[in-house]
Amino acid sequence: MLVNEFLLLGAILFCIGVFGVIARKNAVMxxxxxxxxxxxxxINLLAFDRLHGGSDGNVFALYIIAVAAAEVGVGLAMVLxxxxxxxxxxxxxxxxxxx
Amino acid sequence: MxxxxxxxxAQNIGFGIIAAVMVLCAVAVVSARNVVxxxxxxxxVMAGAAAxxxxxxxxxxxxxxVLVYIGAVMVLFLFGVMLTRxxxxxxxxxxxxxxxxGIPVSLLMFVVMAWALVDGFSDTRLGGTVGDAATQDTATIxxxxxxxxxxxxxxxxxxxxxxxxxxxxxxRKD
Numbered sequence: 303m304l305v306n307e308f309l310l311l312g313a314i315l316f317c318i319g320v321f322g323v324i325a326r327k328n329a330v331m332x333x334x335x336x337x338x339x340x341x342x343x344x345i346n347l348l349a350f351d352r353l354h355g356g357s358d359g360n361v362f363a364l365y366i367i368a369v370a371a372a373e374v375g376v377g378l379a380m381v382l383x384x385x386x387x388x389x390x391x392x393x394x395x396x397x398x399x400x401x
Numbered sequence: 402m403x404x405x406x407x408x409x410x411a412q413n414i415g416f417g418i419i420a421a422v423m424v425l426c427a428v429a430v431v432s433a434r435n436v437v438x439x440x441x442x443x444x445x446v447m448a449g450a451a452a453x454x455x456x457x458x459x460x461x462x463x464x465x466x467v468l469v470y471i472g473a474v475m476v477l478f479l480f481g482v483m484l485t486r487x488x489x490x491x492x493x494x495x496x497x498x499x500x501x502x503g504i505p506v507s508l509l510m511f512v513v514m515a516w517a518l519v520d521g522f523s524d525t526r527l528g529g530t531v532g533d534a535a536t537q538d539t540a541t542i543x544x545x546x547x548x549x550x551x552x553x554x555x556x557x558x559x560x561x562x563x564x565x566x567x568x569x570x571x572x573r574k575d
Binding site: 303304305306307308309310311313314315316317318319320321322323324325326327328330331333334335337338341344345348349351352353357358359360361363364365367368369370371372373374375376378379380381382383385386391392394 | 409412413416420423424427428430431436439440443446447450453454456457458459461462465466469470473474477478480481482484485486494495496497500501502503504506507508510511514515518519522523524525526527541542545546550553554557560561563564565567568569571572574
């Protein structure tokens with residue numbers, strides 16, 4: 303198999319995730335798009351790991367999965383807190399820090 | 402020279418089917434009007450990614466992906482969806498008002514990345530046949546984690562601990 307098949311799949315998923323981060327207003331949907339981006343990075347890491355025949359890429363992929371789990375936990379806790387305080391998780395409403 | 406045994410028709414067909422399902426479900430994640438439907442499409446993307454990891458002979462990462470993402474993260478997402486909104490049906494205001502700017506941005510990014518990838522790895526093949534990677538078995542991965550990468554492992558433990566405590570502190574009702 304060509305390594306480019308996996309790398310291009312990762313690139314497609316990454317760009318779809320970036321589009322989701324830009325286009326979505328709901329905070330939970332933005333977190334889902336970030337998960338898409340992290341998954342595409344994992345596919346890339348494992349493809350390069352397979353290409354070069356080591357195990358380092360597998361270790362990096364496992365660490366990325368763990369960091370993504372932590373990120374989702376904290377992110378959803380923040381979303382819950384924002385929802386409790388403001389009754390909305392629309393990112394357009396969070397504009398206090400705009401200059 | 403390309404030998405007939407290098408083509409790997411079965412793996413390529415499997416890759417194509419899974420990749421098509423993943424891309425369609427990823428588009429559904431970023432375009433669905435129903436939050437729960439987007440979450441279920443995300444489950445399909447995660448499962449397809451796990452299948453691609455198996456094709457890349459990384460079965461331990463594939464199992465971890467199923468356990469952590471499909472088992473834990475998706476349940477967290479569904480809890481988040483259900484705790485932050487009363488209704489579960491379709492909604493009209495999930496997108497920004499100028500969401501269309503995302504299309505040229507992501508298309509431009511994809512064109513640049515695809516050009517770089519095709520230019521750099523035009524016909525580079527993955528080594529060996531899938532399944533005989535002796536360097537990627539679970540014992541080797543655990544040796545890597547606990548010998549050369551043990552310091553990031555400790556750091557990651559503290560990150561997870563801090564995330565758990567932070568999530569509890571943030572989300573509890575005082």
